[in-house]
Amino acid sequence: MHPMTRVSLALAVCAGLAACAGPAREVRVSQGPAIEGQAWRLVGTSSGDKVPGSGAGSATLEFKRDRFSLSGPCNQHTGGYQRSGTEIRFGGEGRQIASTMRACPGELMVRESSLLSAMSQPLELVFEGPYLSLVAADGASWRFDSRAEQPSAEGVDRIVQIAGQRAPCTGVAGGLCLQYRDQPGAPWQYLHGEIEGFEWQMGVEYVLRIREYGVANPPADASARRWMLLEVLDRSRP
Structure with missing residues (x-):
């Protein structure tokens, strides 16, 4: 077979294969699971x-x-x-x-x-x-x-600052209450009762994460809420 004939035949075969293969397909990289919408x-x-x-x-x-x-x-x-x-x-x-x-x-x-x-x-x-x-x-x-947290009736978490000094208040034996506030610089409020699991020290200011529970039918001189310590976030001496 003449050399030019072999070359022409080879080109024809290649062209035929390309035609059979069809148009080139776009290759896409999988993005994995969706993260939007939740x-x-x-x-x-x-x-x-x-x-x-x-x-x-x-x-x-x-x-x-x-x-x-x-x-x-x-x-x-x-x-x-x-x-x-x-x-x-x-x-x-x-x-x-x-x-x-x-x-x-x-x-x-x-x-x-x-x-x-x-x-x-x-x-x-x-x-x-x-x-x-x-x-x-x-x-x-x-x-x-991604799952919604199951509702709980066990209380609500809060972050509070506790003062280093107690203050006179009513309805508490001894007349001295812990003082707390939700934000630095906000007015101090009285806590009528103690915080379960928390050992307060005079002269030390604390930032606590606590869990607040409601108290059904509390006595007239008691608080309608109960606080339990979850974590001491910070402590300092002013």
Whole structure:
């Protein structure tokens, strides 16, 4: 066979194969499970921090289109994000994360700063059933749950500041009550009763995470609520 004939035949075969193969198909990279349209509750960290599921000190992450919002552990945060497969970047396209400037107890600010610092770098999305973890390059991680927290009748979590001095009040044996407030600088209020599990020391100011329970039919000289200590967030001597 003449050499030119062999070349022409080869070209014809190649053209035929290309025609059989049809048009080139677009190759798409799987984005993995969807993260939009649900509230992700922070339920754990690799550092072992105690994370309340709701109330004071809790955090919820939500995604909507190209924006995210993070509520807690102290402030409100929002900004853009970009996702590529299992990698996510918060504050995408040079957009910064905007945050409120609420004053919070030191321990909560440390937790919040740690999470925001991690969100300034690319993070890996790890899915496990209803859970989503944000994993940093150094292995630090924050675990979120997409399931709604089950309602509980066991009380409500609060963060309160306790004064280093008791004050005269009525309805309490001895006439001296603990003083508390919900925000730094707010007026002190009287707590008619003690905080279960809490050992108060004169001259020391505390920031506590407590659980408040209602008391059905309390005596006339007693409080209609009961407080139980969950965590001492901060202590200082003014």
